[in-house]
Amino acid sequence: MVDAIYIHIPFCVKKCGYCDFLSFQSDEKQRDRYVDSLVNEIRLYPKIKYDTIYFGGGTPSLLEPFQIKKILDELDFDKDTEVTLEVNPKTVTREKLQELKNIGINRLSIGIQSFNEKFLKKLGRIHTNSEGIATYELAKEIGFENISIDLMFSLPDQTIDELKEDLDKVFLLNPEHFSIYSLIWEEGTPFYEKLISGEYEETDNDIEADMYKMIIERSKENNYHHYEISNFCKEGKESRHNTKYWRNKEYIGVGLGASGYLENIRYKNISEFSKYFNEIENKRFPRVEEEIVDNEMLEEYRHILGLRLLEEGISLSSDEKYFNIYQKLLKNGYIKEVQIENQERYLLTEKGLFLANEVFEEFI
Numbered sequence: 001m002v003d004a005i006y007i008h009i010p011f012c013v014k015k016c017g018y019c020d021f022l023s024f025q026s027d028e029k030q031r032d033r034y035v036d037s038l039v040n041e042i043r044l045y046p047k048i049k050y051d052t053i054y055f056g057g058g059t060p061s062l063l064e065p066f067q068i069k070k071i072l073d074e075l076d077f078d079k080d081t082e083v084t085l086e087v088n089p090k091t092v093t094r095e096k097l098q099e100l101k102n103i104g105i106n107r108l109s110i111g112i113q114s115f116n117e118k119f120l121k122k123l124g125r126i127h128t129n130s131e132g133i134a135t136y137e138l139a140k141e142i143g144f145e146n147i148s149i150d151l152m153f154s155l156p157d158q159t160i161d162e163l164k165e166d167l168d169k170v171f172l173l174n175p176e177h178f179s180i181y182s183l184i185w186e187e188g189t190p191f192y193e194k195l196i197s198g199e200y201e202e203t204d205n206d207i208e209a210d211m212y213k214m215i216i217e218r219s220k221e222n223n224y225h226h227y228e229i230s231n232f233c234k235e236g237k238e239s240r241h242n243t244k245y246w247r248n249k250e251y252i253g254v255g256l257g258a259s260g261y262l263e264n265i266r267y268k269n270i271s272e273f274s275k276y277f278n279e280i281e282n283k284r285f286p287r288v289e290e291e292i293v294d295n296e297m298l299e300e301y302r303h304i305l306g307l308r309l310l311e312e313g314i315s316l317s318s319d320e321k322y323f324n325i326y327q328k329l330l331k332n333g334y335i336k337e338v339q340i341e342n343q344e345r346y347l348l349t350e351k352g353l354f355l356a357n358e359v360f361e362e363f364i
């Protein structure tokens, strides 16, 4: 039974130079209308008791707490439900964080990206280093006990020492969880234009691999589990919601451009406001794409997503096609066989981790 929901909030104060997530500048009227639509979209789905609720964006913290509450009021959850909200430092105050806690948000994912003023400027972030740290400290003071920090590395001209300084700050703050993604040069973004014009250069592959190696080593030294390719956590503090994605579990996705996976169908919502509002007003699912997941696709997803979970991996498939792929990957040292709770499972090896994309391609 599905027990997870992703709620997309497609608003940002200002677009960051590298980002191609679905998000726009907005006014109060548009945000109000959007929240009403979300409420109506949620009503199209059966009432479910949720184990995880995730407000992602864009910048969910741009909404007022009463608007988040309006959405939460539509959902059945209790104090054991993991309720995550992505936060941009510039959009919250002590009062707002307190209100968010009062209405049931119990996990924050703070978009820090870097602690270095030079990179924050380059990235086009709206907050300074001290505002990022202050938001984290405030959240702690107020009593949030499950905080994640988002960072990026392999930034234009970033040195290994600069990354090391960012990591030192993370370990000083000591959050329960952090994710760190290497910069993806997304076509159509200002960053991509600068790459094409030669103003920015991609990080050399060997340097990027050294950076990733350092992230892994330093995290281990600081008692973080490296539980997913780009995600690290203190014991038991994995993102319960995101882990469901990697376990290929079904989830409901609502909001502009949101994806979902329900009753064997992977779907994607409409990405244009006017069409999205229109479908909701007509009490129709605002979907633009639906894909029926047959057994073959299910296995494909299960392998590609499951291998991302570095401590859990995947259970073996009885399908001959997979047997041959496993043999090849085992022979090349990309995966290893382990026993977890009396079950044989495959995990990525360190070599496989650094060449993960090649491994995943074998399953497609």
Ligand SMILES: C[S@@+](CC[C@H](N)C(=O)[O-])C[C@H]1O[C@@H](n2cnc3c(N)ncnc32)[C@H](O)[C@@H]1O
Residues within 6 Å of the ligand: 018, 019, 020, 021, 057, 058, 059, 086, 087, 088, 089, 110, 111, 112, 113, 150, 151, 152, 181, 182, 183, 184, 185, 186
């Ligand atoms: C959609 S954002 C939501 C967080 C929030 N909007 C913020 O940025 O403060 C989720 C995360 O994706 C990562 N991200 C976004 N664009 C990226 C890119 N082009 N390359 C790598 N990571 C990216 C960032 O770490 C970001 O925090």
Ligand code: SF4
Residues within 6 Å of the ligand: 011, 012, 014, 015, 016, 019, 020, 021, 023, 057, 058, 059, 088, 111
């Ligand atoms: S990175 Fe986050 S804050 Fe920046 S534009 Fe993308 S969604 Fe908005």
